[in-house]
Structures are given as C-alpha cells and as structure tokens.
Amino acid sequence: MRVLVGIGTIFFIVFILIAGLGSTQRVIEPPRTYRVGVLMIGDATDSSWNAAHQQGLAKAAETLDLMLQYKENVTPETCRAAADMLIADGCNIIVSTSIAFEPDMVEAAEAHHDVMFLQATGTQVRPNLVPYMGRMYQARYLAGIVAGRTTRTGAIGYVAATEIPEVVRGIDAFTLGVRRAAPEALVYVRYSGTWSDDEATKAATESLLADEPAIDILAMHIDTYGPLDVARAHGIRAIGCNAANPAYQDILLTAPIWHWDTIYEKYLQDAMKGRLTARRGLTGIETGIVGLAPLAKDVTPETTRAVRQMTQLLEDGETDVFYGPVTDADGRLRVPEGENPSDTELFDRLDWYVEGVTLR
Missing domain, CATH: 3.40.50.2300 (Response regulator)
Incomplete structure (x- = not known):
C-alpha cells in the first residue's frame, strides 16, 4: 500500500526535525590555532x-x-x-x-x-x-678535553664575540677541560667584539695567531665561520661552535652543539x-639539549673513552664542570673543594677567568 504525504505535511515534518535538532545541538568551538x-x-x-x-x-x-x-x-x-x-x-x-x-x-x-x-x-x-x-658549558668542557688531549704545543687559541657571562663561562669551562687533559696547557683568548662580522672575526683570529704562533688548535664562541677559514689557511685544527658544519670536516676535531x-x-x-x-x-x-658533534676520525681511542666517561658523569650528576677546587687566573681560590657555584653566579655574574686563560 502506498502512503501519500502532502507537501504541507512534509514541510511540517522538516520543521519539527530542525527544531528538535536545534534544541539539542551544541556548538563545538574549533581548537585554537597556534x-x-x-x-x-x-x-x-x-x-x-x-x-x-x-x-x-x-x-x-x-x-x-x-x-x-x-x-x-x-x-x-x-x-x-x-x-x-x-x-x-x-x-x-x-x-x-x-x-x-x-x-x-x-x-x-x-x-x-x-x-x-x-x-x-x-x-x-x-x-x-x-x-x-x-648548560652549554658542559659540552665546551668536553670539547676542552678533546683539545687538551690533542694539542702538541700546549697552546690553544680561542676567538670569542663579547665579554658577557655566557661567553666567559664557556671560555672557563673549555679551559678546565683542556687542563684536565693537559695541566700545563694555556688557552689564549681574543675578543672580536662581534658575533657575525666575518671580516672582524677573521682579523681577530689572524692577530691572535700572529701573537701566539705556537697555537695548534683554535676554538671559538662566535656565530660566523671566519675563524675556521683562518685556521684552515694556517694548517691548524679547530673546535667548532653551535653546530657541526660539514664544510670544515677536514679541520674540525669536534664541536659543542645544540639540540x-x-x-x-x-x-x-x-x-x-x-x-x-x-x-x-x-x-x-x-x-640532550647540548652535546658534542662526532669526534674526528683521527681522535685517539683513549680520548674518545675519556670523553665518554666524563659525559656519563655529567649526565648522572656525579660532578659538574665548576665543582671545586677552582682557581682563577690570578691564583685566587674561587670555588672551594667540594663546592659548586650557584646558577646565579654561573649564569648572571661570572666575570673571572680560570687558571690557564690568557687574554690577548
């Protein structure tokens, strides 16, 4: 049997359905786009x-x-x-x-x-x-161990941008790593006054190498690769900065890098x-926020083991870079034995250099 429904009836049914849906429907706001x-x-x-x-x-x-x-x-x-x-x-x-x-x-x-x-x-x-x-200073410390175990002259150069706690902290940590491996080694520092001016950083590097011709490894805390170009021209090895740039694989020993x-x-x-x-x-x-780029193929197995062992100690919290005793460049005891400087001291106030740093 066929059921005949009039037009008016259809409109009435549709109206009731819409009204019914409207009485129970919830408006769901779309998620905020970030x-x-x-x-x-x-x-x-x-x-x-x-x-x-x-x-x-x-x-x-x-x-x-x-x-x-x-x-x-x-x-x-x-x-x-x-x-x-x-x-x-x-x-x-x-x-x-x-x-x-x-x-x-x-x-x-x-x-x-x-x-x-x-x-x-x-x-x-x-x-x-x-x-x-x-805590990039931890990775710089590890890079310092590599440099200290690799240098033959005991003279390591370091070109930096500007004298602020972040940079001083990095220089000190690197030097502590160097002298852990080579207690008599010295780190010679030259400030360029710029983070990214390629010519200025090259000039600072050239000047540093002229003043200290025994330098056989160059480290840096700068955003340009000008110092590495100079290092390559002088035939010396280098420690990179911020990232491992494959364009300098021939001279890089490693680099402290960010993740x-x-x-x-x-x-x-x-x-x-x-x-x-x-x-x-x-x-x-x-x-995992900081670490070292892969070590160069010619880095000795003994150096690789030393870096791995210290990395594990740092990761486990067994020690830290500035754990005392730490003496400054003037022979003053800055961090007593068994103590560690506060984060406020390290990140906001650090304005002194550890023993082994020489400003040029």
Missing part, C-alpha cells in the same frame, strides 16, 4: 646559532603541528617592531633567540598579556615571559596547554 613567531639575530641558514634554533623549532613544530613565521637578521633596534608585526599577523607565541632582544621582549610581554614569549639565554621572568638556556628541539617541544606544548611555568629554565646535558 602560530609561532621567531625573532632571529641572523640568518636561519647560517649553519651556526640561528640554524640550530631553526632546526630545533622546525622539528618541534612538525611534532606539534604548529605554524612557524620567521623574522631573520633582526637587530636590537628593530626587534620590538618585528615582534609587534608577528603579533599583528596572528602569532600567539613569540620566540626570541638573542639576549640582545630581552629588554624589548619584556616590554612586549607587558603590553600583550595574551601572547606567550620565550626568551633564549634570558634572565627576566614575567607571567607570560619565560627565559631558558642549556634545541628537546626544549622547544616541551615549552611550546606547555604554552599551548596553558601550563608553561613562569620561571627560568636551565637544562643540562642529561636532557
């Missing part, structure tokens, strides 16, 4: 400091399905405007990769309470501004979930 804005003091492809951040952020973003937007070659004079542009573009997390940007990031954080700010190597904390840093993804994945995920703790984050080699 866009991360990144302020870089240099080029993301520099194979050094900026590239290490870019690689770490890219890996974390892929894992967390985040969008990244970069502002490269930002300067302290342009960083606030660059941050405001990123926020205007919809970025709700801002990552600053340079301590030089911190004053403006503090201001921006106070002006944009709904945006989360992450400040690499920073010191200032706000409810929506979190500074973070890895920023280990910290970025955690911090970005916490920021997305609204549980990022507003405190300074300092993480060590046990988390």
Whole structure:
C-alpha cells in the first residue's frame, strides 16, 4: 500500500526535525590555532646559532603541528617592531633567540598579556615571559678535553664575540677541560667584539695567531665561520661552535652543539596547554639539549673513552664542570673543594677567568 504525504505535511515534518535538532545541538568551538613567531639575530641558514634554533623549532613544530613565521637578521633596534608585526599577523607565541632582544621582549610581554614569549639565554621572568638556556658549558668542557688531549704545543687559541657571562663561562669551562687533559696547557683568548662580522672575526683570529704562533688548535664562541677559514689557511685544527658544519670536516676535531628541539617541544606544548611555568629554565646535558658533534676520525681511542666517561658523569650528576677546587687566573681560590657555584653566579655574574686563560 502506498502512503501519500502532502507537501504541507512534509514541510511540517522538516520543521519539527530542525527544531528538535536545534534544541539539542551544541556548538563545538574549533581548537585554537597556534602560530609561532621567531625573532632571529641572523640568518636561519647560517649553519651556526640561528640554524640550530631553526632546526630545533622546525622539528618541534612538525611534532606539534604548529605554524612557524620567521623574522631573520633582526637587530636590537628593530626587534620590538618585528615582534609587534608577528603579533599583528596572528602569532600567539613569540620566540626570541638573542639576549640582545630581552629588554624589548619584556616590554612586549607587558603590553600583550595574551601572547606567550620565550626568551633564549634570558634572565627576566614575567607571567607570560619565560627565559631558558642549556648548560652549554658542559659540552665546551668536553670539547676542552678533546683539545687538551690533542694539542702538541700546549697552546690553544680561542676567538670569542663579547665579554658577557655566557661567553666567559664557556671560555672557563673549555679551559678546565683542556687542563684536565693537559695541566700545563694555556688557552689564549681574543675578543672580536662581534658575533657575525666575518671580516672582524677573521682579523681577530689572524692577530691572535700572529701573537701566539705556537697555537695548534683554535676554538671559538662566535656565530660566523671566519675563524675556521683562518685556521684552515694556517694548517691548524679547530673546535667548532653551535653546530657541526660539514664544510670544515677536514679541520674540525669536534664541536659543542645544540639540540634545541628537546626544549622547544616541551615549552611550546606547555604554552599551548596553558601550563608553561613562569620561571627560568636551565637544562643540562642529561636532557640532550647540548652535546658534542662526532669526534674526528683521527681522535685517539683513549680520548674518545675519556670523553665518554666524563659525559656519563655529567649526565648522572656525579660532578659538574665548576665543582671545586677552582682557581682563577690570578691564583685566587674561587670555588672551594667540594663546592659548586650557584646558577646565579654561573649564569648572571661570572666575570673571572680560570687558571690557564690568557687574554690577548
């Protein structure tokens, strides 16, 4: 039997169905889309400091399905405007990769309470501004052991950017590693006054090697590879910085390197979930944030074993680089036996050099 339904009846049924659905339907808001804005003091492809951040952020973003937007070659004079542009573009997390940007990031954080700010190597904390840093001095110490066990002259050069606690800490840690392996070795330091001016860093390196011709290994804390070009021209070995650049495999013994993804994945995920703790984050080699690039093939097996043993001790917390006694370059006991300097001393106040450092 066929049932005939009139047009009016159909409209009535549809109306009832729609009304019924409307009475029980819930509006489900789509998840918030997170866009991360990144302020870089240099080029993301520099194979050094900026590239290490870019690689770490890219890996974390892929894992967390985040969008990244970069502002490269930002300067302290342009960083606030660059941050405001990123926020205007919809970025709700801002990552600053340079301590030089911190004053403006503090201001921006106070002006944009709904945006989360992450400040690499920073010191200032706000409810929506979190500074973070890895204990790179541990990796530099390990690199120092490699240099100390490899040098034949006992003279090691070190070209650095500028005299701030981060750089002094690295020089001291490297020297402690050198002298653990070669107690009489000396580390000669020359500051270039710049992080990324290639010609200035080359000039500083040339000058250092001219003053100390016995130098047979060159280390550096700088974002340009100019010093390595000079080292190659002089036929000496080198310790890299920030990343292992394959273009210098012929002279590199190793390099202290960053694995920023280990910290970025955690911090970005916490920021997305609204549980990022507003405190300074300092993480060590046990988390994987810092480490050494693979040692050169001609590094001796004994050196490899020494590095592995010390790495394990650092990872297990059995010791740390500045565990006393530590004496400064003037013979003054700075860290008594059995003691360790506080993080405040190491990261904010360190302005002295350990025994074995000579400024040039």
